[in-house]
Amino acid sequence: MMNAQQIVLANRPEGMPTKENFRAESITLPPLNQEEVLIKGLYFSVDPYMRGRMKDVESYAPPFPVNEPVYGNVVGEIIDSKSASFKEGDLVRGILPWATEAVAKAQSVVKIDASIADPSYFLGILGMPGLTAFFGLLYIGKPTPGETVVVSGAAGAVGIIAGQIAKLKDCRVVAIAGSDEKIEMLKEKFHFDEAINYKTIPDLNKAIKDACPKKVDIYFDNVGGKISDAVIVNINTHARIVLCGQISLYNATETPVGPRLEPLLVTKSALMQGFLVGDFKNKFSEGIQQLSQWIKAGALKYHETIIDGFDKLPEAFAGLFSGKNIGKMIVKA
Numbered sequence: 001m002m003n004a005q006q007i008v009l010a011n012r013p014e015g016m017p018t019k020e021n022f023r024a025e026s027i028t029l030p031p032l033n034q035e036e037v038l039i040k041g042l043y044f045s046v047d048p049y050m051r052g053r054m055k056d057v058e059s060y061a062p063p064f065p066v067n068e069p070v071y072g073n074v075v076g077e078i079i080d081s082k083s084a085s086f087k088e089g090d091l092v093r094g095i096l097p098w099a100t101e102a103v104a105k106a107q108s109v110v111k112i113d114a115s116i117a118d119p120s121y122f123l124g125i126l127g128m129p130g131l132t133a134f135f136g137l138l139y140i141g142k143p144t145p146g147e148t149v150v151v152s153g154a155a156g157a158v159g160i161i162a163g164q165i166a167k168l169k170d171c172r173v174v175a176i177a178g179s180d181e182k183i184e185m186l187k188e189k190f191h192f193d194e195a196i197n198y199k200t201i202p203d204l205n206k207a208i209k210d211a212c213p214k215k216v217d218i219y220f221d222n223v224g225g226k227i228s229d230a231v232i233v234n235i236n237t238h239a240r241i242v243l244c245g246q247i248s249l250y251n252a253t254e255t256p257v258g259p260r261l262e263p264l265l266v267t268k269s270a271l272m273q274g275f276l277v278g279d280f281k282n283k284f285s286e287g288i289q290q291l292s293q294w295i296k297a298g299a300l301k302y303h304e305t306i307i308d309g310f311d312k313l314p315e316a317f318a319g320l321f322s323g324k325n326i327g328k329m330i331v332k333a
């Protein structure tokens, strides 16, 4: 019998999530059954979509029950195994509880190969965010050389990869993010052509117009709301608007309203398409292979914000909604 710490959803957030929405608990883990493994959590991913699972509404993933542990992507080490597929010391990734140690079905986790990249990368560039950027940009955005691509949430886990893939496809990339530190990094380290701080620019619509003299061919949208309104009025004919996420609306307490964009989509013969990364699950191995190759060749760079301490999970999660992260937000146990 082993004791562990877990973090449960104590109550459903109203508006911005806070530490008070979560509670830490001590638990005793049950003994392992056949085809089960005991996993020590090493790196925990906090992701914006988890906010949706904290609401009691029907969606593509069921709500987290109150007083039950929060689940998310975790990279961990096998510390005991009753499965022939895993041995002690193996590194694995899976959707696991926010717990220092957890018992899981062997079939619910996959081994990761730490010789390809740091284990935490399997939660970011070689995990769900990397695949989201890859399939959203290439399969819906369909970039061609010389096109102008605008990425919002550009310094986040997905945006930083989407913008770089657009550069690899010889596009002009204009990034939108929320601090001068992020703007400088997007230009200096990631070589995006232009970067706009939406929090300090007096007229975002004009800033986008100036940064995109040939108009916007692809808009990779991570944030929605007023930022998207300002980008979309600047689209080109045959523009593709890739709806990846709408983080600016996830904490809204009333139904958000905005301008009517349909007439513009008609006159610009534009495409606006939402997607879930899971739509591409049959192609995940293609995405991982290409992303790994780009990393090995030095063509894709990455950035992580790693917060130390399992107990910091609620704070790290809440920090996503005030822009505390540059690149992927990870908690290291």
Ligand SMILES: NC(=O)c1ccc[n+]([C@@H]2O[C@H](COP(=O)([O-])OP(=O)(O)OC[C@H]3O[C@@H](n4cnc5c(N)ncnc54)[C@H](OP(=O)(O)O)[C@@H]3O)[C@@H](O)[C@H]2O)c1
Pocket (backbone or CB within 6 Å): 046, 047, 048, 049, 128, 129, 132, 153, 154, 155, 156, 157, 158, 159, 176, 177, 178, 179, 182, 222, 223, 227, 243, 244, 245, 246, 247, 248, 249, 275, 276, 277, 278, 320, 321, 322, 323, 324, 325, 326, 327, 328, 329
């Ligand atoms: N469709 C899919 O399958 C899929 C998969 C993964 C992620 N997503 C979505 O993609 C988006 C990006 O995910 P991610 O993992 O890259 O996020 P992330 O790394 O957690 O980055 C989130 C960033 O969003 C920005 N942000 C937060 N609140 C904002 C607001 N009110 N207005 C504007 N920007 C705001 C912040 O940066 P600033 O400092 O720039 O404000 C923050 O750092 C999210 O909307 C997420 O839900 C979709």
